[in-house]
Amino acid sequence: MPSNSILNSEKLSYWEQKSFFKDIDYLIIGAGIVGYSTAIYLREIYPTRKIIIIERGLLPSGASSKNAGFTCFGSASEIYSDLQKYKEEDVWDTIKLRWEGLCNLRKLIGDKNLKLKSTGSWDLITSKEMKIFENIKKQIPYYNEKLKEITNENNTYFIDDNVNNEFGFKNIKTSVFNRLEGLIDTSSMNQVFQKKIISKNISVLFGINAIKIKGKNTITDQGIITSKNIVICTNGFAKSLISSEDIQPARAQVIITKPIENLKIKGAFHYNEGYYYFRNIDDRILLGGGRNLDIKSETTTELKNTELIISSLKSLLKNIILPNTPFEIDHQWSGIMGVGKSKKPIIKKINNNLYCGIRLGGMGIAIGSLIGKELAHLIKKTGNK
Structure with a gap:
C-alpha cells in the first residue's frame, strides 16, 4: 500500500473509516449505468446492507457519460x-x-x-x-x-x-x-442516477482505481478495500480485473x-x-x-x-x-x-464472492440498466447470506 494512500489508517478519521470502508456488504466497481443500476436494485432487495461504489475517475470513466445519447436497439x-x-x-x-x-x-x-x-x-x-x-x-x-x-x-x-x-x-x-x-x-440521465443513489443511502467514491482482486480484498491505487462481495461493472476496463472473460x-x-x-x-x-x-x-x-x-x-x-x-x-x-x-x-x-466475440453481455458469478456485469457491446443505454437488474437478482439467488 502506498504511504500516501487515502486508505492508510493514519489518513482517515474514525468516522470516515466507519462510514465508507468498514463492513462493506457489496463493493461495486464502476460508477456507470450498470454499476448504478446494480446498486439501486440491490438496495431494493437488501434495504439495510452496506453498498459502496468506487470509480477510477473524477467522473464515470467508461461510456456512460461519454456516449451519444441514442436509444437505439438495431438499425x-x-x-x-x-x-x-x-x-x-x-x-x-x-x-x-x-x-x-x-x-x-x-x-x-x-x-x-x-x-x-x-x-x-x-x-x-x-x-x-x-x-x-x-x-x-x-x-x-x-x-x-x-x-x-x-x-x-x-x-x-x-x-x-x-x-x-x-x-x-x-x-x-x-x-x-x-x-x-x-x-x-446523457448528462440528465446520469444526474438522475446519482440522485437516486444518494437517496438510497449508497455512497460513491470517485478517484479510486481498482487494480487487482484477491479474495475479499480489492487492491486499488489508494490502498486495499475489504468487502463481503465484489461486483465488477467496469465494462471495457474489466479485462485487467478478470482476464479469463471474453472482453x-x-x-x-x-x-x-x-x-x-x-x-x-x-x-x-x-x-x-x-x-x-x-x-x-x-x-x-x-x-x-x-x-x-x-x-x-x-x-x-x-x-x-x-x-x-x-x-x-x-x-x-x-x-x-x-x-x-x-x-x-x-x-x-x-x-x-x-x-467481445459475442454480442451477448456477460452477467455471471465468477467465484464465491465475485460477480460481473460487462460486455455491453456499445449498447450501454439500451441494456445497461437491465444488466444491473439481472445482476442484482443473480446476487440474490447465488450470493452469500
Missing part, C-alpha cells in the same frame, strides 16, 4: 449484417434484450428525466451500399414482423428516399427509417460542432453500417465513430483522440452531413466500450 443494416454472421435466434434475442432494456431504463429514470425525444432514426445508404440495400429492402416486411413480436408495434422500419432534401445531406441515395428509436440527454476495450471518438444557425438536421442517424453515428443537440451536430478505420489501435482503454479518426469525422461533416453549411468544431473526446 436495418445491422440486423441484415448480423443475420449473415450469427444464429437467427441469437440476433432477435439481442434485439429483444435491447428493447426490454430501453423500456426498463425509461421506467427507472423516467422519460422526462431522460429528456427523451422520439425522433426516430435514419440508417443512411450511399451508392456503394445500394446492392446490400436492395437485399435489406426485401427483408423489411420480415424485420417488421419480428419487431411486432418484440415491441407490439407495427411497421417499425420503412424506406425514406427524401433524406437529402429534408436534411441537406449530400451523396445519400436513400435511408431506412426506424420510427421507434430516438434520443436522450476487450473498444474506444469510440466523438466531435461536436459549435452552434449552427437554422440547423435542419433533427434526429438520430447511422452511417456506414452504424460505424458512424450523429445527432443534433443544442443546435449542434454531435458525431462519433470511425473505429473501423483502425480496429487494432482503437482496442485500448486510453482516453485520447487520433488524427486519423478525427479527420474522418470532419470529412464526413464537410462532405456528407453539412455540405453547404459552414461549421466549426467546438470539442472532441472519447469513451471506452466493452466488446
